Amino acid sequence: MKKIKIFATLAVLVAVLASCSDVLVEHNKTKYEPGFFSSDQGVEGGLTYMYYHLRYLFGHEMMIDHQEAGTDEFTWAESATDGHKIADMNEGDLNWTASQNPCSGMWTWCFRNINTANGVIENGEANGVAASLLAEARFFRAFDYFYLVQTFGGVPLDLGSGELAFNSSPSTYSIRNTVDEVYEKCIFPDLEYAVSNLPDSPRKVGTVTKTTARLYLSKAYLTYAWWNENPNNIFTYPETSARSASKAQGYFQKAYETAMAGINNPGPYGLLDNYYDVWRGDNGYNKEVVLFADYTSQDSYYGATPGGLTGYQGGDGQNSAFWMMNPNYTNLYLATTADPAVIKDGVESFPGGRSAAITRAGEQGYGRPWARMAPVHSVFYNIFNDERDSRLDVTFNLAYKQNQTRYYGKTVYGAQGQPYAADAVCLKFIPNQPKGVVSYPSDRGAKANGANAFGAGTMDGENAYVIEYNHIGRRNFVGPWKRSIYLTTGSTAVGSIKTNNTPGQVNIGNPTPNIIARFAEFYFVAAEAAIKGASGGQAAAHEMMSVIRSRAGNYKYSVAEGPSALEPAEVNRNYSAELVAAIPSEITIDWLLDEYSREFFAEYRRWYDLVRTQKWVERASTYLMGDDYNAGDTMEKTFKRDIKDYYWLRPIPVGQLNGLVMEKDELDAYQNPGYPKPSAEKQN
Numbered sequence: 001m002k003k004i005k006i007f008a009t010l011a012v013l014v015a016v017l018a019s020c021s022d023v024l025v026e027h028n029k030t031k032y033e034p035g036f037f038s039s040d041q042g043v044e045g046g047l048t049y050m051y052y053h054l055r056y057l058f059g060h061e062m063m064i065d066h067q068e069a070g071t072d073e074f075t076w077a078e079s080a081t082d083g084h085k086i087a088d089m090n091e092g093d094l095n096w097t098a099s100q101n102p103c104s105g106m107w108t109w110c111f112r113n114i115n116t117a118n119g120v121i122e123n124g125e126a127n128g129v130a131a132s133l134l135a136e137a138r139f140f141r142a143f144d145y146f147y148l149v150q151t152f153g154g155v156p157l158d159l160g161s162g163e164l165a166f167n168s169s170p171s172t173y174s175i176r177n178t179v180d181e182v183y184e185k186c187i188f189p190d191l192e193y194a195v196s197n198l199p200d201s202p203r204k205v206g207t208v209t210k211t212t213a214r215l216y217l218s219k220a221y222l223t224y225a226w227w228n229e230n231p232n233n234i235f236t237y238p239e240t241s242a243r244s245a246s247k248a249q250g251y252f253q254k255a256y257e258t259a260m261a262g263i264n265n266p267g268p269y270g271l272l273d274n275y276y277d278v279w280r281g282d283n284g285y286n287k288e289v290v291l292f293a294d295y296t297s298q299d300s301y302y303g304a305t306p307g308g309l310t311g312y313q314g315g316d317g318q319n320s321a322f323w324m325m326n327p328n329y330t331n332l333y334l335a336t337t338a339d340p341a342v343i344k345d346g347v348e349s350f351p352g353g354r355s356a357a358i359t360r361a362g363e364q365g366y367g368r369p370w371a372r373m374a375p376v377h378s379v380f381y382n383i384f385n386d387e388r389d390s391r392l393d394v395t396f397n398l399a400y401k402q403n404q405t406r407y408y409g410k411t412v413y414g415a416q417g418q419p420y421a422a423d424a425v426c427l428k429f430i431p432n433q434p435k436g437v438v439s440y441p442s443d444r445g446a447k448a449n450g451a452n453a454f455g456a457g458t459m460d461g462e463n464a465y466v467i468e469y470n471h472i473g474r475r476n477f478v479g480p481w482k483r484s485i486y487l488t489t490g491s492t493a494v495g496s497i498k499t500n501n502t503p504g505q506v507n508i509g510n511p512t513p514n515i516i517a518r519f520a521e522f523y524f525v526a527a528e529a530a531i532k533g534a535s536g537g538q539a540a541a542h543e544m545m546s547v548i549r550s551r552a553g554n555y556k557y558s559v560a561e562g563p564s565a566l567e568p569a570e571v572n573r574n575y576s577a578e579l580v581a582a583i584p585s586e587i588t589i590d591w592l593l594d595e596y597s598r599e600f601f602a603e604y605r606r607w608y609d610l611v612r613t614q615k616w617v618e619r620a621s622t623y624l625m626g627d628d629y630n631a632g633d634t635m636e637k638t639f640k641r642d643i644k645d646y647y648w649l650r651p652i653p654v655g656q657l658n659g660l661v662m663e664k665d666e667l668d669a670y671q672n673p674g675y676p677k678p679s680a681e682k683q684n
Contacts, residue, residue, distance in 0.1 A: 001207070008124070008444055011369075012500055017503075021583060023613055029390065032078050036123075037119050037120050037122075037123035037127075037129075038122055038123050038124070038126070038127040038129075038134060039129070039266075039333065040129055040130060040430070042123075043120050043124045043129045043134070043137070044117065045131065045316075046116050046117075046120040046137065047093075047120065047133065047136050047137060047140075047207075049113070049116055050113055050116065050117065050137065050140040050518075050567075051206065051207070051293075051294065052296075053109050053112065053113045053292045053294075054291075054293035054295075054319075054516065055317035055318075055319070055514075056105070056109045056317050057109055057110070057147075058293045058321075058514050058516050058604055059107060059293050059295070059317065059318065059319035059321055059509065059514040060105070060317065060318070060320065060321060061319065061320065061321050061323075061324050061372070061541075062102065062103060062105045062106060063101050063106065063321070063604045064321040064324060064325075064373075064602065065083060065084055065087050065103075065324065065372075065373070066102045066103040066106075066151075066607065066650070067470075067604050067605060067606055067607045067608065068373060068602060068604075068606055068607070069084055069087035069088040069102075069373055070088045070089045070607070070620060070641060070643070071607055071610055071616070071619075071620050072375065072376065072378055072379075072383075072537045072597070072606070072610070072619045072620045072623070073313055073374050073375060073379060073597060073601060073602065073606050074088075074325070074371070074373040074374065074375055074376065074602075075088050075090070075372065075374060075474075075625055075639070076088045076090070076284065076372070076374070076474065077327070077372055077373050077374040077475070077477065078328075078371050078474045078475040079204055079328075079370055079371040079372055079472075079476045080371075080372050080373070081372070082094055082100070082399060083100075083372065084101045084102070084324075084372050086100050086101075086102055087102045088641070089516070089641045089642055089643055089647065090640070090641055090642070091639075091640045091642045092642075093642075095587055095621045095642075095644075096647060096650065096651055096675070097651055097654075097676055098652060098653060098654035098657055098676065098678060099218065099654040101650065101651055101653050101654065102319055102653070103151060103650050103653075104653035104654070104655060106147065106148075106151065107148070107152070107653050107655075107656060108655065109150050110144035110145075110147060111159070113140060113141075113144050114141050114144050114145065114159070115159055115166060115167055115591055116152065116414060117137045117138070117140050117141035117144075118141065118159070118164060118165055118166040118167070119166040120134070120137040121134055121137050121138060121141070121164075122165060122166045123166070127275075131197040131227040132197055132198060132199055132203070133198070135193055135196075135197035135198045135213075136194075136198065136207065136208055136351045138190040138191075138194050139190065139191065139192050139198065139208050139212065139213050139216070140208075141164075141186065141190050141647065142186060142187045142188075142194070142216065142220070143216060144193045144564055145182055145186050145187050145190075146187050146216065146219070146220050146223075148182075149179055149182045149183065150223060150237055150608055150611070150612070151649075151650050152175075152475060152649055152650055152651075152652060152672065153179055153237045153238070153649045153672060154176045154177050154179045154181070154182060154236075154237060154240075155176055155177065155182060156174045156175060156176050156177060156237045157177045157181065157182065157185060157186060158174075158175065158177075159171075159350065159682060160173075163177075163185065164185070164186060166459070167549040170382075170659070171238065171660065172659070172660065172661040173489055173660060173661060173662055174660055174662075174670070175239055175460045175658075176237050176670065177238075178236075178239075178240035178242065179227060179236055179240065179243070180224075180243060181240075181242075182241040182575060182581045183220065183224050185396050188217070188218050188220065188221075188224075189287075190198055191213055191216055191217040191220060192217065194208070194210075194212075194213035194217075194550055195210055195213045195214055195217060196591045197410040198210045198212070198213050200240070200265075200267040200268070201267060201268050202268075205285065205289055205294075206285075206291075206292055206294055206513070207361055208291065208340070208539040209267060209270050209290070210264055210265070210267065211265075211266065211271075211519070212268050212290045212291050212517070213264075214258055214259075214262040215259075215262055215290055215291075215393075215517055215519075215521055215522060215525075216517070217258050217264045218254075218255050218258035218259040218525045218526075218529075219255075219521070219525060221251045221254040221529075222251070222255035222525050222528060222529055222612070223608075223612050224251050225247075225249075225250075225251035225254075225255060225447075225529070225532065226248070226249045226250040226532075226612050226613060226614070227250065227530075227612075228243055228244055228245060228246075228247040229245050229248035230243065230245065230392075230614075231476070231614055232614040234614055234640050235645075235646075235648070235673070236649075237632050237672050237673055238279060238474060241301045248532075248629040249533055250527070252529045252534045253529070253533075254532045255483055255525055255526075255528075255529040255534065256261075256526050256530055256534035256535055256540075257523075257534075257535070258525075259522045259523075259525040259526035259529065260526055262519075262522040262523075263523065263526065266404050266519070268287060269287050269288065269290055269474070269519045270287055270288065270519055271520060271547070272286055272288050272551075272552055273551070273554060273556075274390065274551065274554045274555075274556040274557070275390050275391050275551060275552055275554075276390065276393075276394050276556060276557040276559070276568065276612070277393050277556075278394075278482075278518070279481070279482035280598065281364045281485075281486020281512055282302070282486060282488075282512075283382060284443045284512045284513035284515070285513060288518050288519045288520065289513070289515050289517075289518055289519075290517050290518060291515075291516040291517040292514055292515070292516055292517060292640055293319070293511040293514040293516050294513050294514075294560075295319045295509070295510065295511050295512060295513060297319075297596055298300065298649050301396050317511070318508075318509030318581060319510040319511070319514045320333055320368075320509040320510070321483075321510040321514075321604075322367065322483045322510055323367065323368045323369070323370040323372075323509075324372040324373050325372075325373050325374075325375075325479055325480045325483075326366075326367060326368065326370060326371065326372070326478050326479045326480065326484075327369055327371050327475065327476065327477050327478070328359060328369040328370065328371050328475070329357075329358050329366070329400055329427075329454075329479065330358060330359065331356075331453045331454050331475070332356070332358060332400070332426065332453065332456065332465070333350070333354040333356055333357060333451065333452050333453045333454075334354060334355060334356075334357045334404075334412035334413060334414065334420070334452070334453040335350040335352060335354055335413040335417075335451075336350070336351070336352060336353040336354060336355050336410065336412060336413070337350075337352030337353060337411065337413065338352075338383035338409070338413055338417045338418075338419070338634070339352035339417075340353050340417060340445055341450070341451040343444060343446045346445065346446055346447055347446060348441050348444065348446035348449060348450045348451040349451050350451050351370050354451070355410055356404065357400070357404065357412060357426045357427070357452075358400060358401070358402055358403055358404070358410075358426070359403055359404065359407060359503055360503055360506040360507075361403055361488030361503040361504065361506055361565065362485055362503060362504030362505060362506045362508075363409075363485070363486075363487070363498075363504075363565040363566055364481060364484045364485065364486050364549065364565070365397035365400075365479065365480070365481045365484050365559065365565055366397075366484070366485065367484055367485035367508070367510070368451040368485075368506055368507045368508075369479070371474075371475065371477075374473070374474050374477035374625070375396075375472070375477060375478065376623040376624060376625055377469055377470060377472060377623070377624035377625065378623060378624060379597070379601075379626075380431070380469040381469065382470075382594060383594050383597045383598055383601075384396075384598060384601075386579070386582070387431075388553060388555070388573075388575035388578055388579060389549075389552050389553065389554050389575070389579060389598065389602045389603075390552055390553070390554065390555040390556075391598050391599065392412050393481075393555075393558050394480065394481060394482050394559060395480065395481065395482050395601050395602075396429070396478045396479070396480065396481055397478060397479050397481045397484070397559070398428065398429045398478060398559075398560045399425045399427070399428050399429075399559075399560035399561070400418050400425070400426060400427040400428075400435075400463075401423045401424060401426065401564055401565050402422075402423065402424060402426040403422075403423065403424050403503075403564075403565065404521065405420065405421070405422040405423070406422045406564070407501070407503060409549055414463035414464060414465070415458040415459075415462060415463055415464060415465050415466075416458075416461070416462070416463045418463045419440070421432065422564075423563060423564035423565065424463075424464075425464045425560075426464055426465065427454070427456060427464060427465050427466070427467070428462075428464050428465070428466045428467070428560075429466075429467050429469065429472070429478045430466050430468055430469070431468065431469060432468045432469055432470050433459070433468055436473075437459055437460075438457040438459045438468055439457055439458050439459070440456075440471065440633075440634060441455065441457075442456040442633045442634065443457075448633065450636050452465055454467075454475075455467070455471065455475065455626075455634050456476065457471070457474040470624075470626075470635060470636045471626050471634045471635060471636070472625070472626055472636075473625060473626025473627070473634050474625065474626070474671055476626070476634070476646065480602060481559050482583035482601075482602075482658035483510075483514075483515075483602060483603075484510070485506070485508075485510045485512075486510065486512050487504045487505065487506075487508075487511070488511075500566065503509070514534070515603070516604070518600075518603075520548060520599060520600075521600075523544040523545070523547055523548050524548070524595075524596060524599070526541075526543070526544045527540070527541040527544035527545055527587065527592060528541075528589075528592055530544070531587050531588070531589070531592065535682060538585075538586060538587060540581055541587045541592075542556060542585075542587065545583050545587065545592075545595060546580045546583065546596070548599060549579040549580050549582075549595075550576040550579065550580055551581060552575075552576075552579055552598070552599075553574060553575035553576035553577070553578065553580070554574055554576055555571055555572075555573040555574065555575060556570065556571065556572055557569065557570055557571060558571045589613050589615065590615070590619075591612070593609060593615060593619070596609050616648070617643050618641065620639065620641060620643070621640065621641050621643055622638055622639065622640050623638070623641070624636040624637070624638060624639075625637065625639055625641055644674060645674065646672065646673055646674025646675065647674075649672045650672075651671060651672055651675040652670060652671050652675075653671060654678075657670065657671065657678040664679045667679050
């Protein structure tokens with residue numbers, strides 16, 4: 001019998017766009033026929049689905065898990081699940097397989113959207129739909145294929161009805177195209193078309209433009225250049241004879257030229273004057289953001305929480321990824337009297353009683369703590385190692401402030417037995433001090449957690465508890481400020497979200513836009529391409545990084561020095577000249593990767609940056625982290641990761657394999673090399 005090449009079923013949800021609105025308005029539609037895309041209205045409905053699918057890639061823990069765990073930014077934290085530990089690849093933990101696959105959801109959502117895009121493009125072109133609308137669909141088709149090809153290697157262009165054609169039947173058979181075919185047949189042509197046909201300004205709030213397309217085209221050129229150069233001889237799959245180092249230089253040049261075109265033709269986009277304003281919770285629609293997944297507290301459906309913004313509903317589209325990086329700061333206890341802590345039988349306690357220093361609050365830097373991922377120590381030693389750089393203060397919640405007094409009227413006492421004023425700093429994360437300056441519970445003969453239950457130390461003259469960078473552990477780690485929750489003040493259609501006198505609904509996902517791509521990336525693409533031999537060389541790279549670091553030194557606001565968690569301190573310190581002067585005369589890829597992390601920490605990209613530049617194993621195979629929190633001394637130790645050679649490509653998910661009807665050898669060849677054979681695993 002002739003085998004039917006069918007791959008992906010149609011997305012089960014599409015949303016129709018209301019033409020009179022300035023924003024994307026969604027309405028459920030459980031299915032549609034190809035003819036639905038024959039008009040501008042139908043195409044706009046399909047496009048709205050494409051924006052909707054961004055929530056299931058960005059905001060959900062999936063993308064931040066497989067992009068950040070196992071890198072030189074994060075490791076697993078105290079509440080990590082098997083999925084997080086698989087992604088982190090510590091020696092002795094579970095291995096990546098088709099069925100143990102933290103990025104399997106990415107495959108599903110990308111291919112659903114690709115097939116929707118195929119339908120929009122195919123039927124829209126046949127019916128004279130505006131090129132600008134078709135360009136949005138082509139952008140998203142390329143966007144999804146770009147993420148897939150970086151993650152899994154070569155992937156199928158034929159979903160059952162021919163290459164890049166719409167398919168409406170269940171999948172039974174599939175052939176993977178090579179990496180070069182995916183780039184050259186789809187990603188580059190689609191993004192080039194999008195650059196030519198998208199408008200300079202978005203047609204609706206948050207829709208893609210020439211600038212968005214230029215950014216992703218420059219990133220695709222850059223990634224393809226590295227893939228062809230292949231300096232460390234990393235394998236690709238399926239194998240292809242078209243991979244050639246001779247092609248690399250031309251694509252580095254294209255990446256540079258495209259990035260510079262984006263910088264020189266910004267449209268309504270550009271860099272903000274200071275890094276703080278990029279991440280201020282009420283400023284999510286700022287001009288630096290060129291792509292975001294939209295969330296809002298004004299509409300429970302739009303926020304992907306059909307049950308209302310009252311708590312986690314299990315909806316994968318919620319903007320909850322920041323929870324993963326949040327420690328359980330409510331474990332930090334303070335004395336409720338001035339009585340000093342005592343130690344008995346190795347246990348340190350407050351004899352006069354204690355109270356949690358911080359209650360969960362819907363304030364930036366707090367929110368729901370899930371403690372799945374913790375920053376490794378090299379983040380502070382090698383990357384955020386200059387306190388003049390405002391990105392340290394904005395990225396992390398370095399100074400936790402007690403809120404028991406403001407919310408509940410309680411008086412609580414600090415490390416020196418002095419009462420705290422409302423919103424006073426009760427916990428600081430600080431650089432390493434000379435030995436003996438900070439006294440931890442284990443130094444005093446107590447178990448590691450101590451009376452404050454957070455492993456924090458004390459130092460003379462400091463009423464706040466402190467944790468040095470070398471004592472950050474899987475439980476007592478510093479959480480995020482940027483990307484963190486921001487709840488609006490007052491009432492909405494789904495109830496009171498936040499007032500200054502209540503913690504707010506703190507268990508919800510973040511109802512603010514989730515930033516996916518920023519204008520600042522143009523400068524990094526141009527710099528990276530330049531140091532790889534594109535026009536301008538080191539001088540051009542230095543110019544690009546001077547812009548970025550000058551902005552980083554414009555220290556207008558300090559989160560840590562703010563009078564409360566609700567507001568920063570206006571400091572107006574300017575270290576721009578010093579940070580620019582610290583750029584090395586010869587910028588290396590390693591220095592640039594450090595700068596990438598300073599600028600884009602936890603922005604769903606680190607694994608891609610390390611894999612693209614082939615620096616992953618070199619930079620992430622070992623890391624420093626505080627030892628077992630409850631065992632004793634929390635001083636850092638070296639941990640090793642088992643990053644297998646074949647982990648450079650993630651495994652094809654078991655759900656895809658189980659849907660295929662193929663000969664055993666075909667099925668086994670479908671999986672990336674090194675992983676268990678699909679014929680043995682597909683029933684798992």
